[in-house]
Amino acid sequence: MTGAYRSESGIELPAVAGPDDVRPGLDARLGAPGEYPFTRGVYPTMYTSRPWTMRQYAGFGTARESNARYHQLLAAGGHGLSVAFDLPTQMGYDSDDPIARGEVGKVGVAIDSIDDMRTLFDRIPLGEVSTSMTINAPAAVLLLLYQLVAEEQGVPGAKLTGTIQNDVLKEYIARGTYIFPPRPSLRLVADTFGYCAAELPRWNTISISGYHMAEAGATPVQEIAFTLADGIEYVRTAVEAGLSVDDFAPRLSFFFVARTTLLEEVAKFRAARRIWARIMRERFGATNPKAQMLRFHTQTAGVQLTAQQPEVNLVRVAVQGLGAVLGGTQSLHTNSYDEAIALPTEKAARLALRTQQVLAYETDLTGTVDPFAGSYLVESMTDEVEDAAVALIDKVFEHGSAVAAIESGFQKRQIELSAYEVAQQIESGERTVVGVNRFVTDDDEPYQPLRVDPAIGAEQEKRLAALRADRDDPAVRAALDTVRAAAAGTDNVLPPLKAALAARATVGEVCHALRDVWGTYRPVEQF
Numbered sequence: 018m019t020g021a022y023r024s025e026s027g028i029e030l031p032a033v034a035g036p037d038d039v040r041p042g043l044d045a046r047l048g049a050p051g052e053y054p055f056t057r058g059v060y061p062t063m064y065t066s067r068p069w070t071m072r073q074y075a076g077f078g079t080a081r082e083s084n085a086r087y088h089q090l091l092a093a094g095g096h097g098l099s100v101a102f103d104l105p106t107q108m109g110y111d112s113d114d115p116i117a118r119g120e121v122g123k124v125g126v127a128i129d130s131i132d133d134m135r136t137l138f139d140r141i142p143l144g145e146v147s148t149s150m151t152i153n154a155p156a157a158v159l160l161l162l163y164q165l166v167a168e169e170q171g172v173p174g175a176k177l178t179g180t181i182q183n184d185v186l187k188e189y190i191a192r193g194t195y196i197f198p199p200r201p202s203l204r205l206v207a208d209t210f211g212y213c214a215a216e217l218p219r220w221n222t223i224s225i226s227g228y229h230m231a232e233a234g235a236t237p238v239q240e241i242a243f244t245l246a247d248g249i250e251y252v253r254t255a256v257e258a259g260l261s262v263d264d265f266a267p268r269l270s271f272f273f274v275a276r277t278t279l280l281e282e283v284a285k286f287r288a289a290r291r292i293w294a295r296i297m298r299e300r301f302g303a304t305n306p307k308a309q310m311l312r313f314h315t316q317t318a319g320v321q322l323t324a325q326q327p328e329v330n331l332v333r334v335a336v337q338g339l340g341a342v343l344g345g346t347q348s349l350h351t352n353s354y355d356e357a358i359a360l361p362t363e364k365a366a367r368l369a370l371r372t373q374q375v376l377a378y379e380t381d382l383t384g385t386v387d388p389f390a391g392s393y394l395v396e397s398m399t400d401e402v403e404d405a406a407v408a409l410i411d412k413v414f415e416h417g418s419a420v421a422a423i424e425s426g427f428q429k430r431q432i433e434l435s436a437y438e439v440a441q442q443i444e445s446g447e448r449t450v451v452g453v454n455r456f457v458t459d460d461d462e463p464y465q466p467l468r469v470d471p472a473i474g475a476e477q478e479k480r481l482a483a484l485r486a487d488r489d490d491p492a493v494r495a496a497l498d499t500v501r502a503a504a505a506g507t508d509n510v511l512p513p514l515k516a517a518l519a520a521r522a523t524v525g526e527v528c529h530a531l532r533d534v535w536g537t538y539r540p541v542e543q544f
């Protein structure tokens with residue numbers, strides 16, 4: 018390589034960093050751990066009093082199979098649950114909808130109704146375990162099903178802890194599971210904030226996500242800038258809906274990637290906390306410190322895993338996870354080594370969890386807080402990532418709002434340009450990917466991927482037919498009419514949604530009721 022090393026975001030690294038690389042005023046930029054601007058972490062004691070939450074994302078096939086995987090993960094020492102839903106559920110369609118054919122139970126679990134949700138959490142005490150659900154456009158619907166099942170277990174809403182992803186804006190930018198146009202989607206998000214503040218006060222109402230943008234090619238700077246810009250949009254919407262920032266913002270959470278480029282990643286996490294604290298205090302007038310804290314989940318970078326020599330992924334994941342912990346993550350998913358090929362096998366899923374257990378229990382990482390504080394290199398990179406991200410957030414808002422920028426295709430285009438550059442670097446050999454363009458071998462061992470049983474679609478169809486034959490249909494129709502009326506007006510839509518789901522309306526039926534009023538989003542293709 019010639020010339021200075023440039024980071025993933027294009028920041029030049031000094032070959033040897035020294036005191037001159039750190040700008041004056043470091044103490045004020047750092048603060049103490051647990052204090053504004055939270056550069057050193059959101060809690061004063063961080064992992065010295067409690068390690069991060071080990072939360073492995075899992076789910077496939079039917080509710081029964083996924084329930085078995087959750088029991089395995091908890092028995093293996095996992096701390097919290099993280100549910101992956103299949104595409105039809107994520108898009109608000111029932112398993113027997115023609116559009117769902119071939120996709121039922123593939124990338125996650127199929128959930129059609131309260132009956133499936135009850136099975137999913139069978140023998141799991143919802144008052145004790147915290148559960149994350151990666152669900153966006155229909156997040157309110159799955160959250161209400163969870164609440165209904167918890168109530169059946171005798172657990173009141175006030176005791177429930179967990180997170181819904183509920184971040185529709187990044188779906189338009191990178192992930193693609195949107196249903197409604199941006200504006201009604203934002204209204205549904207604000208309704209969910211309001212409902213949770215009253216009914217589920219310990220629930221994290223959103224996981225504002227940069228992970229998927231990173232997987233699509235965003236640089237670290239783009240990842241945090243576009244994510245924080247989305248965060249601003251959510252806060253603005255909720256404030257305009259009459260909610261108090263000090264009340265709802267403590268339950269906002271974030272979700273980022275951890276790449277193998279560990280130093281820049283640590284700088285990224287620290288910069289993101291600092292920028293968000295300032296935005297909340299200065300732009301939105303938050304005075305509650307909890308409303309200024311950026312708490313986040315991390316997943317190791319799936320896009321960096323390779324199908325060639327898949328065991329090497331174990332090493333990559335360990336390095337990525339190390340960066341997340343050094344950056345002060347609240348919760349972590351470490352990918353399985355076989356994820357570039359298929360859904361993780363049970364063995365691979367266990368090894369992935371073991372990776373974080375080694376980090377937590379065999380290293381000295383939990384003995385001290387923010388060990389990189391004062392590092393010439395990491396402090397200077399934190400400043401540089403911060404400056405570049407703030408400048409990019411300003412660029413987003415030159416479009417008027419994050420939504421307007423999304424509608425113009427701005428973020429998506431920037432991310433695609435970054436992805437193109439990386440692809441070219443791999444192609445030319447300028448960027449090394451071990452086992453792919455260097456250190457290649459012909460003798461990869463055969464690997465038996467986990468396959469989802471194709472009969473699952475038919476099985477779900479049968480369960481749905483039984484449900485529809487065994488419920489009070491006029492009551493379901495009346496409840497769906499009430500959902501439509503709330504969606505057309507200004508009342509919070511969650512209470513009527515809950516009533517419809519309790520009457521055993523399906524996920525697809527309630528989402529269709531909302532589609533009737535709000536319509537569906539059609540993306541504008543730019544190229």
Ligand SMILES: C[C@H](C(=O)O)C(=O)SCCNC(=O)CCNC(=O)[C@H](O)C(C)(C)COP(=O)(O)OP(=O)(O)OC[C@H]1O[C@@H](n2cnc3c(N)ncnc32)[C@H](O)[C@@H]1OP(=O)(O)O
Pocket residue numbers: 060061062063064065066067070072074097099101147149151179180182192219221224228229270271272312313314316347348
């Ligand atoms: C790729 C894929 C896809 O596309 O499909 C995906 O999206 S997968 C996406 C998967 N997404 C996820 O798994 C998201 C996970 N997110 C979360 O779990 C949350 O949003 C989170 C990031 C805020 C982490 O929440 P958590 O409950 O695990 O952890 P917390 O940090 O909130 O800790 C739990 C409780 O312990 C307390 N606590 C923790 N540590 C300390 C400490 N050192 N001192 C004092 N208190 C502490 C917290 O205040 C909190 O209590 P209290 O609550 O009372 O304050």
